[in-house]
Amino acid sequence: MDNSQHIILASGSPRRRELLSLLGLPFEVITSEADESTPPDFTPEQIVRSLALRKAEAVVAAAGERNAVIIGSDTIVVLDNTVLGKPVDELDSKSMLTRLQGRNHKVYTGVACIGLPHGKTIVEHRVTSVTMRAMTENEIIAYIATGEPADKAGSYAIQGLGSTLVERIEGCYFNVVGLPLSLLGEMLSEFGITVLNR
Ligand SMILES: Cc1cn([C@H]2C[C@H](O)[C@@H](COP(=O)(O)OP(=O)(O)OP(=O)(O)O)O2)c(=O)[nH]c1=O
Numbered sequence: 001m002d003n004s005q006h007i008i009l010a011s012g013s014p015r016r017r018e019l020l021s022l023l024g025l026p027f028e029v030i031t032s033e034a035d036e037s038t039p040p041d042f043t044p045e046q047i048v049r050s051l052a053l054r055k056a057e058a059v060v061a062a063a064g065e066r067n068a069v070i071i072g073s074d075t076i077v078v079l080d081n082t083v084l085g086k087p088v089d090e091l092d093s094k095s096m097l098t099r100l101q102g103r104n105h106k107v108y109t110g111v112a113c114i115g116l117p118h119g120k121t122i123v124e125h126r127v128t129s130v131t132m133r134a135m136t137e138n139e140i141i142a143y144i145a146t147g148e149p150a151d152k153a154g155s156y157a158i159q160g161l162g163s164t165l166v167e168r169i170e171g172c173y174f175n176v177v178g179l180p181l182s183l184l185g186e187m188l189s190e191f192g193i194t195v196l197n198r
Contacts (some may be wrong), residue, residue: 001046004063004067005065005067005069005191005192005193006027006028006062006066006067006068006069006071007020007025007027007028007068007069007117007157007188007193008027008028008029008030008059008068008070008071009027009028009029009030009071010030010031010032010055010056010058010059010070010071010072010126011029011031011055011071011072011073012029012031013073013178014102015157015159015177015178015179016073016178016179017029017069017173019177019178019179019181020071020179020184021122022181023181023184023185023188024195025193025195027152030059030063030070031059032055032058032059032061032062033058034051034054034055034057034058034072034086035054036051036054036074036085038051043126044076044078044106044108045110045125045127047074047083047108048074048075048076048109048110048125049110049112049123049124049125050109050110051072051074051110051124052074052109052110052111052112052123053072053073053108053110053112053121054072054074054124055073055112056070056071056072056112056113056114056121057072057112057114057118058072059072060114060116060181063116063133065116065117066116066117067116067117068115069113069114069115069116069188069191069193070113070114071111071112071113071185072111072112072114073110073111073112073178073186074109074110075107075108075109075153075175075178076107076108076153076154077096077100077105077107077108077153077154078105078106078107078108079099079100079103079105079106079154080123080143083098084096084099084100084153084154084155084161085153085157086150086152086153086194086197087149087150087155087183090144092155093149093150093155094122094140094141094144094151096154096155097135097140097143097149097155097156098137098140098143100154100155100156101132101133101134101135101140101165102132102133102134103131103132104129104130104131104132105129105130105132105154106127106128106129106130107127107130107153107154107175107176108125108126108127109125109126109128109175109176109179109180110123110124110125111123111124111125111126111179111180111183111184111187113187113188113190113191115191120191122187122190124183124187126171126172126175126180126183127175128169128170128171128172128173128175128176129167129170129171130158130166130169130176131167131168131170132156132165132166132167132169133166133167135165137147141160143156143162143165144186146161148160148161148162149162150165157177158173158176158177159177173177
């Protein structure tokens with residue numbers, strides 16, 4: 001195939017935009033207002049897979065009749081079977097970071113690709129294990145004051161100041177930031193889009 005397919009990133013996340021840029025393929029961003037609620041009995045993988053798909057589906061109409069691949073993605077943090085999404089306020093960030101500090105948790109990211117005009121759909125997810133160092137209450141307060149936790153699942157950003165809080169990870173780093181690139185590369189190849197050997 002000849003990479004003639006248009007790529008559409010269905011995301012308002014500046015992190016996902018930066019990560020997708022790393023692949024060196026041209027793409028367009030179309031954002032949507034997908035409903036992000038899921039049934040209470042959903043497992044973490046069901047949550048990220050269904051929300052990734054919902055985000056991609058939400059821009060199908062806006063994509064029109066083009067020959068395109070739409071990418072949707074969703075990231076959550078899971079600690080002791082509790083799902084930590086984006087914090088609603090600073091108090092919520094404090095409670096998340098207090099729970100996460102000194103412990104291991106898992107970051108789940110779902111990725112959905114929809115190929116147009118035919119609608120071929122692939123949904124996958126990755127899990128990365130993250131160990132955070134112990135933090136004092138003052139450190140947590142100081143970190144929240146930087147503003148970084150505000151729009152991040154689990155209230156931290158491994159790619160920012162949060163890097164100083166993470167002791168080790170097992171699995172894909174990019175999965176933690178919000179878009180697992182090795183997985184995405186494999187998924188795009190299913191649509192005839194190759195990152196290498198172009
Ligand atoms: C754990 C972690 C999350 N995050 C971010 C990635 C996601 O942007 C965000 C999780 O929220 P999401 O709901 O997955 O995504 P979003 O609302 O930011 O963007 P969109 O739905 O439009 O695609 O948390 C980091 O940037 N760094 C991290 O270390």
